[in-house]
Structure formats: structure tokens, C-alpha cells
Amino acid sequence: MADDDRYVTRADFERTLRHLNLADLDVRNLVLKLAAQVVALTDELTRRMPPAENAEPENAATVEAAVDDSIGDNFLDIRAADDGASRVALDISGGDKYAAVAVAIPCAELIPLCQGRCCKLHFALSTQDLDEGLIRFDYGKPYTIRQRSSDGYCVHSDPTTRACTTHAVRPQICRTYDCREDNRIWIDFEKRIPAPFDVRFQGDAVKLDRYERARLRGLAVWREQSAIDDSYPDGVPKNKEG
Secondary structure, rough: OHHHHHHOOOOHHHHHHHHHHHHHHHHHHHHHHHHHHHHHHHHHHHHHHHOOOOOOOOOOHHHHHHHHHHHHHHHHHHHHOOOOOOOOOOOOOOOHHOOOOOOOHHHHHHHHHOHHHHHHHHOOOOHHHHHHHOEEEEEHHHHEEEEEEOOEEEEEEEOOOOOOOOOOOOOOHHHHHOOOOOOOOOOEOOOOOOOOOOOOOOOOOOOOOOHHHHHHHHHHHHHHHHHHHHOOOOOOHHHHHO
């Protein structure tokens, strides 16, 4: 059977899914930009409204320029407000996960106490993780780490030992996450007192300014688009062609 006639693989499927998710983000960004333009236009027209019946309005020819000048700030405001909405999630930390400095925490020693509950936290994968295709994500909530319905743990967490079965290729957040001050994990780390196990494992341990998060999210989407553009369906990057 010729290569072009082979069955669709999981890699083929996920590459298509990544493209469709980016298309969805493009449409969402277009709608947000249109919203920013409407806000900017409304503000500018309101500012130019004649204060009195006989007042002379400003030259309408400059309205477009004024609107263009304010769209950027309005778009950032709207995008930041939109950050918490349901959408495609991508890790915004950036960088090579293999170059990340791991936090020095004796996880193997602590698992009998904490039960590896950090593996119940929700987080997004990076473009690097998606390119490798080794860490599973939830197809219904791309690209959030996939978790088992039976216990809520990451699918790569061993159900018996709670050890990570993909430790060598684990995402960047798993390498740099520091549980010591996270009250979802510990009441007192130094005294080895874990938090109640029924605590909700939603949200971020570190809160970023919403504008900075929106900016970093834009960079993460750009990295994802670049990775797809620079690849072929068979997994050979365009920039590695012989």
C-alpha cells in the first residue's frame, strides 16, 4: 500500500484537530477585533458629538484614524476579559521543557503522604508536547491534560503507585511546579500535613496579570501556528528537509 493510501493515524488526526482548533481561534480573534472596533468607534463618535445644537462637529475624515489608534488598547481589554471563557487552552510559559530547571522536591518520598495529588490538577499542554505526541490531551477540552474518569488523575499517573509513566517527557509545568506553597496540596509542607483530599483541583497556583496572560496567550497561539506550518503530515519538519 502506498504511503498516501495508508490509514489515518492518531498523529494525522491530532494534526488536523490542531489546525481546526487554530481556525476556531482565528474566528474568535476576528470577532474580538470587531468588538474592539465597535467600542473604539462608539467612543470616538461620542467624543465628537456636538455639545450644543449649533456647535460645529469635528472633521469626520479623521474618525477612522482615531479609531485605528484606539483599537489596539480596546482589543487587549476585550481579549483579557475573554481569557477566562471556554476555548482552546495552550501552555503560555514558552521555552524548551528539557531546558527547564526542575524544582528540587523529593516527590517519590512524599507520594505516600500526598498521594501525588498534583496529578489531579488541570493544565494545558504546550506546542512542544503536541509535536511529540506522547502526552495525551482531552479531545473535548483541547489541549488540557487528559484525566481518568475513574479517579480524576492524569492518564499518565500509575493508578497503584501514583508514579508518572511518562516522566522523561513530562510537560514543562510538571518540571517547574512547586507544590510547597499550594494550599490545594499542603496545609503545611514543612510539617508534612497534606490538604484535605476532597479539595477542588481547579484554577492556577500562580495568578498572572490578565493583560500579561492575554499577551502570552497570543505568543502561544503564534508558536502553535508556526509549528503546524513548519511540518508535514508524516511528521518531518519543513526546515529539516534534505
